[in-house]
Amino acid sequence: MAAIFWLMILVPVVWSVITDPAPGFGRSKAASRNLACEQLNEDAVRRRYPGTLEEVSSRGDFVDIRTMACGARIMAYDERPVRDGLLLTALQERAADIAQKVIAQPDAAGRTWLVEAFYPDPKVATKLAFAVKAALVERQQKVSDRVPTLAAGDVLVLGATPPVRAYPLACARYQAEGSLAADDTLLMITLTDPRDVTLSVGRCTAGEWQWI
Amino acid sequence: MDLACVLALVLLQQADVPQGAHDAHLAQLEALRADVASQLQLTAFDLLDTLVYDWTQSPIFGAPTPVVLASVTPPAGLGTGLQALLENHLASLLVHNPRSNITLAHCPACTEVVVHSAKQGTVIARGVDTPEALAKVGALTPGLHALFADFEAEGAAVVLRVRVTRVTAALPVVYARTLSSSVGTPALLRDEQSLKSAGAARQEYLDALNQHEARLTWVNRFAVRSFAQGESQGIALAPYIWLETGFETAFTESRAWLGNLAVGFSWAPSLHTAFSLSARADRLISGRARSLTNPDLYLFFAGTLISTTGLDVAAFKSTTAPTVADLLAGALGVTNPELSTSFSAWKIGLELRVKNRIHTAVFLEALPSLNDLTTLGQFTRLGPIKFQTLGAEVGFCF
Numbered sequence: 001m002a003a004i005f006w007l008m009i010l011v012p013v014v015w016s017v018i019t020d021p022a023p024g025f026g027r028s029k030a031a032s033r034n035l036a037c038e039q040l041n042e043d044a045v046r047r048r049y050p051g052t053l054e055e056v057s058s059r060g061d062f063v064d065i066r067t068m069a070c071g072a073r074i075m076a077y078d079e080r081p082v083r084d085g086l087l088l089t090a091l092q093e094r095a096a097d098i099a100q101k102v103i104a105q106p107d108a109a110g111r112t113w114l115v116e117a118f119y120p121d122p123k124v125a126t127k128l129a130f131a132v133k134a135a136l137v138e139r140q141q142k143v144s145d146r147v148p149t150l151a152a153g154d155v156l157v158l159g160a161t162p163p164v165r166a167y168p169l170a171c172a173r174y175q176a177e178g179s180l181a182a183d184d185t186l187l188m189i190t191l192t193d194p195r196d197v198t199l200s201v202g203r204c205t206a207g208e209w210q211w212i
Numbered sequence: 213m214d215l216a217c218v219l220a221l222v223l224l225q226q227a228d229v230p231q232g233a234h235d236a237h238l239a240q241l242e243a244l245r246a247d248v249a250s251q252l253q254l255t256a257f258d259l260l261d262t263l264v265y266d267w268t269q270s271p272i273f274g275a276p277t278p279v280v281l282a283s284v285t286p287p288a289g290l291g292t293g294l295q296a297l298l299e300n301h302l303a304s305l306l307v308h309n310p311r312s313n314i315t316l317a318h319c320p321a322c323t324e325v326v327v328h329s330a331k332q333g334t335v336i337a338r339g340v341d342t343p344e345a346l347a348k349v350g351a352l353t354p355g356l357h358a359l360f361a362d363f364e365a366e367g368a369a370v371v372l373r374v375r376v377t378r379v380t381a382a383l384p385v386v387y388a389r390t391l392s393s394s395v396g397t398p399a400l401l402r403d404e405q406s407l408k409s410a411g412a413a414r415q416e417y418l419d420a421l422n423q424h425e426a427r428l429t430w431v432n433r434f435a436v437r438s439f440a441q442g443e444s445q446g447i448a449l450a451p452y453i454w455l456e457t458g459f460e461t462a463f464t465e466s467r468a469w470l471g472n473l474a475v476g477f478s479w480a481p482s483l484h485t486a487f488s489l490s491a492r493a494d495r496l497i498s499g500r501a502r503s504l505t506n507p508d509l510y511l512f513f514a515g516t517l518i519s520t521t522g523l524d525v526a527a528f529k530s531t532t533a534p535t536v537a538d539l540l541a542g543a544l545g546v547t548n549p550e551l552s553t554s555f556s557a558w559k560i561g562l563e564l565r566v567k568n569r570i571h572t573a574v575f576l577e578a579l580p581s582l583n584d585l586t587t588l589g590q591f592t593r594l595g596p597i598k599f600q601t602l603g604a605e606v607g608f609c610f
Contacts, residue, residue: 035368036367036368036369070368071367071368071369072368073365073367073368074252074287074365074367074368074369074370075287075288075289075365079289080288080289084288088287088288088364088365088366089365089366089367090366091364091366091371092366092371092390092392112384121288123285123288124288126285126362127285127288127362127364130360130362130373130375131362131364131373131390133375133385133388134373134374134375134388134389134390135390136388137375137385137387137388138388138389138390142384143384143385143388144382144383144384144385145341145358145375145377145383145384145385146382146383147337147341149333149335151333152333
């Protein structure tokens with residue numbers, strides 16, 4: 001009987017440790033990192049995952065239960081280049097953050113936004129620009145798919161110029177060549193430090209460059 | 213004592229189980245669909261279904277408008293096979309749902325890279341990005357729009373971003389939307405030819421589930437009862453083979469409690485003819501509701517009234533097991549023992565059931581009115597209760 005008593009005590013404890021998404025007994029740090037979890041309150045759990053939460057006994061419960069919905073990351077951390085993975089995993093948050101900062105500009109009303117992203121991997125750059133454009137349109141901003149162009153000579157010169165000077169220079173050249181209309185603002189999203197995932201956003205309006 | 217402890221544990225575990233049948237079924241449904249739909253492309257399909265369904269309810273354009281499918285990009289790191297699947301699904305959705313007011317336009321020059329030279333310089337770009345070039349090759353139809361879709365795996369969720377651009381010199385983006393799947397939420401697997409809202413699709417699953425849950429089923433069982441040999445020396449009773457038929461009903465939507473009533477018949481040439489009437493209650497112990505995907509385990513209790521006639525009856529009436537001589541005498545009519553008896557039996561067993569169609573069970577049976585007979589032994593005992601019968605059965609429900 002004593003063995004059964006201890007079994008009844010230990011089984012729930014061991015079970016809760018095994019099912020805990022945190023690293024520990026039975027789950028490595030790598031496995032935990034590849035889970036995407038969100039904490040939910042009881043109402044949300046009952047609405048989104050009906051039947052998974054047991055009813056509380058009419059005599060009350062003696063333990064506090066945390067409810068957390070976890071799913072395996074579709075792309076594990078080591079399946080993509082680390083920097084790309086970090087950026088893309090939080091793409092929606094980053095795009096929304098950039099859009100909010102852009103809209104907060106004092107002269108944002110009535111402008112047409114052109115979005116360019118500069119990132120080592122062109123596929124990731126395209127996704128980044130796409131996300132920011134969508135975020136701006138969803139916030140009732142005017143966005144154009146037009147891509148301002150530079151002459152081949154400009155591109156050669158800009159390629160040999162340090163980034164700090166290249167962006168203001170490119171902005172001036174866009175204005176000089178008439179690539180940007182009067183109400184156009186070109187947003188350039190760049191990765192300033194290749195060792196980091198911090199994105200910088202600059203804007204080019206009427207030939208004037210400004211970091212946001 | 214050990215058996216008692218195990219049973220007590222099983223009952224303790226089941227004591228707090230809620231009877232929220234609807235919720236339990238829903239949870240099973242979720243688990244089943246999660247298995248099927250956990251694949252990335254189905255989640256992506258689900259997002260496209262939602263997008264096009266919303267377009268049919270509130271179209272972007274007031275009238276049918278030519279739209280070229282400019283690009284569909286899969287999550288970074290995944291191949292072009294997925295891209296083709298997604299492209300085909302989106303095209304199929306748009307073709308089958310004309311209420312979206314989007315008419316797919318065939319425009320190879322729009323998605324190809326074109327070279328356009330003008331006085332400002334030479335531009336190399338896709339056709340949709342250079343409307344001037346499209347106009348020159350005659351591919352720019354009035355009102356043409358370009359549809360871009362981009363999928364990305366963000367943590368455990370799939371995010372779909374869509375934008376529609378009017379193909380004019382200014383290339384204005386006229387529509388953009390972001391849709392995301394929830395963490396761990398399975399796809400709804402909607403039919404592309406009759407798109408439904410997420411709520412309607414979910415209700416359709418539940419209706420389909422409930423349609424197959426008949427409350428009353430016809431049960432047929434083949435059972436074998438073997439009796440433990442007693443201390444008396446003699447010939448042991450041959451097992452009784454039974455054919456039972458009856459009706460079963462589920463007391464709850466989750467089929468956690470079942471009850472059935474059956475009559476049985478057993479016959480062995482020259483040995484016995486027997487009839488039974490049994491009532492039985494089954495309790496699901498392998499979950500909170502009948503599983504849609506796995507076999508279910510039930511614990512059952514039954515009470516049976518058995519009436520039997522024939523030579524075998526001697527073993528149920530006498531404290532001395534029949535010998536070969538007794539049997540021969542009975543067969544030849546030399547002796548005329550009382551050839552019939554009735555007794556009650558109480559049964560406990562475990563039943564494994566597949567999809568409410570086929571089941572198999574093993575059971576122990578106590579014959580309390582025959583406890584004192586030395587012709588019957590016992591297989592095991594639970595306190596004062598002797599189990600003299602061990603049996604197995606196979607059943608079919610209709």
